[in-house]
Amino acid sequence: MRLSMDLELQDIPGQLLLALQPLKENKANIISVVHHRDRKTPRGMIPVRFVLEMDRSKIEALQTKLKESGISVVRAGEDRFMESVSVVLVGHVLDSDIGDTVKRIDSTGFAEVMDLALTMPGVDEPSSAFMKIRATGKAEIQKALTILREVGKEKKLLVIEPIEAEAV
Amino acid sequence: MRDVKISLVGYGIVGHGVVDVLNRKKKVLRDMGLNLKLISVSDHTGTVLAEDGIDADKILGERTLANVATSSMKGKEAIAAIDSDLMIEVTPTNIVHGQPGLGHMEAALSSGKHVVTSNKGPLVVSYGKLKKLAEDNGVMMKFEATVGGTMPLISLVERTLVGNQIYGIRGIFNGTCNYILTRMTEEGIAYTHALSEAQDMGIAEADPSYDVEGVDTAGKVVILANSLFNMNVKYSDVDVTGITGVTPEALALAKKRGYAIKLIGDVPALTVRPTLVPLDSPIAVSGTLNSAAIYTDLSGTITVSGLGAGSIETASAILTDIISIYRTKRIDTIF
Secondary structure, three states: OEEEEEEEEOOOOOHHHHHHHHHHHOOOEEEEEEEOOOOOOOOOOEEEEEEEEOOHHHHHHHHHHHHHOOOEEEEEEEOOOOEEEEEEEEEOOOOOOHHHHHHHHHOOOOEEEEEEEEEOOOOOOOEEEEEEEEEOOHHHHHHHHHHHHHHHHHHOOEEEEEOOOOOO | OEEEEEEEEOOOHHHHHHHHHHHHOHHHHHHOOEEEEEEEEEEOOEEEEOOOOOOHHHHOOOOOOOOOOOEOOOHHHHHHHOOOOEEEEOOOOOOOOOOOHHHHHHHHHHOOOEEEEOOHHHHHHHHHHHHHHHHHOOOOEEOHHHOOOOOOOHHHHHHHOOOOOEEEEEEEOOHHHHHHHHHHHHHOOOHHHHHHHHHHOOOOOOOOHHHHOOHHHHHHHHHHHHHHOOOOOOHHHOEEOOOOOOOHHHHHHHHHOOEEEEEEEEEOOOEEEEEEEEOOOOOOOOOOEEEEEEEEOOOOEEEEEEEOOOHHHHHHHHHHHHHHHHHOOOHHHHO
16 A cells, blocks of 8 residues: 655664664565754754655554654655646536535545535526545546546536547 | 649738748749749639739738729639639638538639648538549548648648558547637636637637637548548537636646646547546647647557648748649559
């Protein structure tokens, strides 16, 4: 699974290495490391964000080990939603029950609406919405778009999808 | 010097452009070794004939040929009677039955004349049959001007990118829609307002449905699918949504987040629909411009853009097609 983890390191030499050792021991594959030297916390600690690919069963052992080394784990959580897509909807977006439209995506379990902006120029005029959907993977994004297309047909909404980067 | 006798069928905006361009480029063409002689021009009122070549100045001022026609022959009758090497077909397009262009092109090809056209209708309705007719008669049919106007696309794929596998082509193929969407975005004006502005400027027709409902773009998608992807599809195979439902609010919401909304035609997906295009994408061109992204295996993505319509611009694509017919050397004739 993919995991993102925010750590705070003391501002003394060797701390990053200290954090890496437990990762190695628990066979965590590092996807990215962002080391914010310039954004010290009020306590003078240095925030570091790791994105890791690792076995779910080893997370607890990893956290314990890090704490033992004097490194504080501020946050650790699964990165479930790795892909996102933007869509514009035009029509009677609100009157056709926007709550239901969002629920149809959210209820899938693999995708959710993370951002929604609505413009309503007048009572009888069509409204427009910008919607950002995130999902667990590329295939799930496509599934979410399929659902949205069906909802669009049913509710007579114009669904404007993004052009894909590559036509493969 | 190679003499080529040309008949022009159709004398509207594009027809005038063709007469003008052939006249302007006479010297350049001669330097190339081509003497392109326009020996007849026909429209719905009649035909002007001149064996030694028509004097462009005599007819360019005329809106139709009614006052200058030297023969009452029209259409297929004129095509059959006039001994030319190549016909340029630029009559008004009809995407449902393809006529009168379809009949003109069949007549020309079966009598052994090359055909160069900007007329989408016949190709949308009957590409496969026309292509076979050309092959059976040992002549060529060229139609660069039907898609994207002066923007090189068909010849780019067929010649320059030959050897590449083409995964797909996506683009803006209708300048009228692109103008309307651009103006709606720039000024925050409603669709109907932007449309009437486009009509006043001569960018949109009095009956704009052909453009704004996506019919024109879908026709181009069919032509690209059949000619470049060997797909054998019809107009009804394309899933079409036009731009009439797009609101200025939708455009503003999209823009705020880094997107333009453009009417995008997609081959081989066979769709025409308003689509979010990142503002920094090379195909997100503005105004009446057309653009196309060609996705290939060896060359990555190639993007072209250019003017999609206009009298001289369309005539330029026609001229390129004519020259390419006479400059083409087949591989098996070289060795």
